[in-house]
Amino acid sequence: MPKFKYSNEYELRASPKMLFPYLSTASGLSQWFADKVNHLPDNQFDFQWDNETHHAQQSALRLNKNVKFEFANTSPDPHDNNFVEFKIEISELTGSTFLRITDYSANEDQEELKDLWDGLIDRLKEIVGS
Secondary structure (H helix, E strand, C coil): CCCEEEEEEEEECCCHHHHHHHHHCHHHHHHHCCCEEEEECCCEEEEEECCEEEEEEEEEEECCCEEEEEECCCCCCCCCCCEEEEEEEECCCCCCEEEEEEEEECCCCHHHHHHHHHHHHHHHHHHHCC
């Protein structure tokens, strides 16, 4: 099944230090991204949506910069699994904080993905007061 990479950038009124726990911890992600998130040993996470569990490996982590979760068994090729990556960037010109989302999955409907991520980011903005 072909994969599609969706990417979008959102401006948030929050410092990277304040925002990062919502992107990298089970408790933070449970507040806006998934119904429930459990942190397991060895940087493993279980994400739950609609009573379905999706196992992921935290494959990248740079404090206050970025985090990437690769979902297990989503492709016959172990190097082509679905993933979601969150990158925090600061505009040198304005000092604004931007969150870049990259969603790599089998969902090819760009409009559906945009609506999904817009809604998720709206929830995150409410939580961080942005």
